[in-house]
Amino acid sequence: MIYDLRLIVSIAWVAHIIIYLLVDPPLSSFLNEIFIKLDSVWGLLGTAAFAFFCFYLLIAVIAGEMMLGLKLVFITIHPMKWGGTLMNSFLFNVGLILLCSISVIQFCATAFAYYAQATAAQEIFGHTLQSLRGIKYLYKYNVFQYGFVALAILTLFYYALFGWRKRKPTGRFQLSS
Template sequence: MFLFVLFRSVWKRIKGALLWVITTAIVIGLLLGILYGLVGKVDFTVRHLSSSTTTFPSTFTAYSRNQPCIGSASHQCSAYSASTASEKTWTMHATFPEYVVALATIVGSVLFSIFGGVGIACLPLGLIFSFIRRPKAVITRSQYIKEATELGKKAKELREAADALHQEERSGSKGRKWRKNVKAVEKELLLLEDDVKALEEVYPQGEKAETSWALTVIGYLAKLVLGVLGLIVSVAWVTHIVIYLLIDPPLSAFLNEVFIKLDNLWGLLGTAAFAFFCFYLLVATIAGAMMLGLRLVFITIHPMKWGATLMNSFLFNVGLILLCSISVIQFCATAFGYYAQATAAQEIFGHTLQSLRGIKYLYKYNVFQIAFVAFAGLTFVYYIAFGWRRRKPSGRFQLSS
């Protein structure tokens, strides 16, 4: 009897989940089909050119930089001297997979502009300021007891608040205030865990206490080194975006030329550097999501901690990586267009995506690149102003009434 009741309960949940998945898939499929039929077209602007002919010359001494074209009176070729009336627009349907990738790229680019812009600055600066805020020495036993007592009181308050929220949930009063209090308890719990970890760092215990303190010191030195290297990469990224993408015409190909010169030194060296910059951009996006998730109330907190990460946090961050990875590919294909020319990524993200109706204007006016640089600048100013400060205790925790 017990197995029958258990099987019935599990089957009910599976059936409900399948119903939601199938309904969601049908709705999304219909929306994509309608949008693809209406605006899933690519517009290419071309010119109809014509030029005169002449006998094949016996020598080419008549041609120079000042006289590059056919005809004694021509100093420019037909592509330069053609009138605007020669411009025509070719319209063709994009393939359905390309259109789905384009829509996913738009959604991912919005998140990427925010999280990536914040992360490109907070990733290296967070490591550097973590070294600046590092504990300078081990505390005494009396100080440890005092701090541990305060943390114990804070843990008791959070336990009482969690029990009160659990009682509200069982009574069925899960309103807006209840969700706000749950987020507040989750945030305070994460901060409490950080405080406990910081206390364990400054007062290592056990037979290997001296070894633990030495490893702590080495760890903060490693953060400083990685932070400085990351800051160099972040500055190179932002500089490249400004001088190659935002300024028209570009001042320099910058990193594109660096990759090409590295390829000349060794075949895979430029490719490895290209992959490193792309991977760094993706890691910076995840770092930005972590930072904003811990500081903004309206974003669900999904922390990634060694040995203490919940399954829903894993799923959230995997989904974020998958969604933003498409935008990272598109962003890198645009930023490194000179190096990645004549590739499949450049064809999809460089030509088709930037010529798609309704979407091309976002890339024509560099909306996402400008937002990326703006968020990076704001984050840099924030860290310079407040990043070096230690976090003060928030005091007694109370639920909002």
């Protein structure tokens, strides 16, 4: 049941990115329209669905970061191990998650620009960042969206080849030794 929901939400995300962000002009506003229709049913329902999609993306980023742990080709620099993570590795990964959370907010503000129009997030991430001299071309040519879809496809191939390995914790969680 939960795996089906994750698959549906992931497919909805990728479809929304392709339909709304990568095609110019957008074929459809897809999830934006769904959120607006849910708002017309009950005011908080569209906002709850919007929050669900944003939190899902953030949790997916956190899960990927925890799995990755800054792996370079053959070595892992800051691994997250059950009961064996050093404090500096933990703080590094928390900092990485905090950096990713800003990126997720920016990505959601771009992906749901039609739904989030006339909001502070849209003003900051939609207009101000896209006007900056150095990075406006990254927004103009959708570099972030293409990167997201490329990483999603790479992750799909990785899981198709190697599968999802669930590891059982080797030790009990303890705060001190």
